Amino acid sequence: MIKDKIADYWNWRSTSYHQEYMSRITDEIEFWERIFTPIIPAGKHLNVIEVGTGPGILALALAKMGHTVTGIDLSPEMVKKAQANAEKLGITAAFREGDAENLDLDAGSADLIISKYLMWTLPHPDAFLNGANKILTPGGQIIAVDGVWYTDTQDHTTPNKPYSEFFDECYEEVRPNLPLGKNNTPEKVVSLITGHGFSDSTWRYLDDYQAFLKSIDIGETTVTPYIVSAKKSC
Structure with missing residues (x-):
C-alpha cells in the first residue's frame, strides 16, 4: 500500500531527518515563534494540532x-523523535501516531491546524483539508509550510545524499499518486485550500528561514519554503 511505503521511508529517515540542525534547535524554535507571532491571534490560548509533525519543531514552538x-505523524519513529525533543527541551506537548487524511479528532476541537512539508506528501490532500475544516472551530486557522521540491523540469533529490536511493525505492510507486508531488507552488496550494471552505488566505516566501537553514547547512538546501495561512469560513 502507498501509505505503508510512505511510513517505511519516514520511519527510516527519522534517525537522520533534520539532524544537521539539531545543534541549533533552540534557535529554530525561537525563529518559528517570531514567524507565528504576527499571524496567529494574539492574547489567546489555542488548541493546536500539528499534522505531519516530524521532529516536532513547530509543535514545540x-x-x-x-x-x-x-x-x-504517520511515522511512529518520527513521533518518538518529537517526544524525545520535547523531553530534552522541557517543553510540554503531546505527540501520537495518526493519518493526515483520516484525522481522528472531534469536530470543532482545534483552533489552529498547522503543517510543515506535509502537503506534497499526501496522496489525497483533499481528504486532509476536508478533515481540517471539520476539526477547526468557526474562524479557526490553517497554516501550511511547504516548498516546490519537485517540478516538471527539475528533480531536487541530490544523488549523493545517503537517503536518495531508499527514497527512490519507496517513492517509485508513490510519487505518481501525489497530486502536489510536483509543481506545488504557493498559488496552487492557496487555490486548493480556499476551495475547501477557507478564506482570508495569505502567503509569503520564507527567505528568512532559508537564510537560517543555510547558516547551519553546507549549502544543499536550494528550495525556498513558503508559508500559507487561511481561516475557516464562519
Missing part, C-alpha cells in the same frame, strides 16, 4: 508560546 499542542 507553539507550545513554548503557551498553547496546547498535539503533534501527529
Whole structure:
C-alpha cells in the first residue's frame, strides 16, 4: 500500500531527518515563534494540532508560546523523535501516531491546524483539508509550510545524499499518486485550500528561514519554503 511505503521511508529517515540542525534547535524554535507571532491571534490560548509533525519543531514552538499542542505523524519513529525533543527541551506537548487524511479528532476541537512539508506528501490532500475544516472551530486557522521540491523540469533529490536511493525505492510507486508531488507552488496550494471552505488566505516566501537553514547547512538546501495561512469560513 502507498501509505505503508510512505511510513517505511519516514520511519527510516527519522534517525537522520533534520539532524544537521539539531545543534541549533533552540534557535529554530525561537525563529518559528517570531514567524507565528504576527499571524496567529494574539492574547489567546489555542488548541493546536500539528499534522505531519516530524521532529516536532513547530509543535514545540507553539507550545513554548503557551498553547496546547498535539503533534501527529504517520511515522511512529518520527513521533518518538518529537517526544524525545520535547523531553530534552522541557517543553510540554503531546505527540501520537495518526493519518493526515483520516484525522481522528472531534469536530470543532482545534483552533489552529498547522503543517510543515506535509502537503506534497499526501496522496489525497483533499481528504486532509476536508478533515481540517471539520476539526477547526468557526474562524479557526490553517497554516501550511511547504516548498516546490519537485517540478516538471527539475528533480531536487541530490544523488549523493545517503537517503536518495531508499527514497527512490519507496517513492517509485508513490510519487505518481501525489497530486502536489510536483509543481506545488504557493498559488496552487492557496487555490486548493480556499476551495475547501477557507478564506482570508495569505502567503509569503520564507527567505528568512532559508537564510537560517543555510547558516547551519553546507549549502544543499536550494528550495525556498513558503508559508500559507487561511481561516475557516464562519
